[in-house]
Amino acid sequence: MSEQPVRTVQALFDLTGKTALVTGGSRGLGLQMAEALGEAGARVAISARKVKELEEAAEHLRQRGVEVLLLPADLSQEAHVLSLAEQAVKELGQVDILVNNAGATWGAPAEDYPMDGWDKVMTLNVRNLFLLTREIGRLSMIPRRYGRIVNIASNAALGGNRDLMQAVGYSTSKGAVVTFTRALAAEWGAYNITVNAIGPGVFPSKMSRYLSERHGDEGLARRVPLNQIGDEEGLKGVALLFASDAGKHTTGQFLLVDGGASAMIAG
Secondary structure (H helix, E strand, O other), X not given: OOOOOOOOHHHHHOOOOOEEEEEOOXXXXXXXXHHHHHHOOOEEEEEOOOHHHHHHHHHHHHHOOOOEEEOOXXXXXXXXXXXXXXXXXXXXXXXXXXXXXXXXXXXXXXXXXXXXXXXXXXXXXXXXXXXXXXXHHHHHHHHHOOEEEEEEOOHHHHOOEOOOEOEHHHHHHHHHHHHHHHHHHXXXXXXXXXXXXXXXXXXXXXXXXXXXXXXXXXXXXXXXXOOOOOXXXXXXXXXXXXXXXXXXXXXXXXXXXXXXXXXXXXX
């Protein structure tokens, strides 16, 4: 048997011919990662609840030369999750890369945390993230013995912060995402499917708007060793690593992208 030629670094990161589904892909971190995958050559499907925001995101991506498909869905609803999986496989032909970015947060002191807030966060961030991943695995990745799954957790998965934000449900859900990532990587490695998680710190987004309003961007930046919060490029390289053959021997990992905030000792 002849040896396969060693590919260049550029070839390892190239996603030409691959397909990707990015949930929560109409804005913020999801749109940033959709850009990265599309600019690397993937055909990208983005999903979100609001059609208008999806259309605006699609126009933005097309202007950057990205081939994009819109798949509206409310991933808090099980029926929508199942339909999204079927539609993505049907429209794309296959799903090579799944980026589980859609999520929700709810802030309140633990002693006052409402159960409807807890259930909302757990359903979207954990239960239905698993459901979509299971279905994409069954319908496309396992039969083809290939897949790249990228779960978006948070540096909040490491614990809480009573001064920055009291959100015990959110932190708990993101900790669950990290453990899910490691457990699934152990099971699905046999199918040549890698499963990794990214832990962003504070990036500009609708979800982080409360933090910016309360502490100000400068106040948030002072909590980060690099003295800045995330920007519109900060997740692109990591997402591309986990989605491409450059990361083919990396699975079950949780990579923090928070400017070093998680390296600081509280006190």
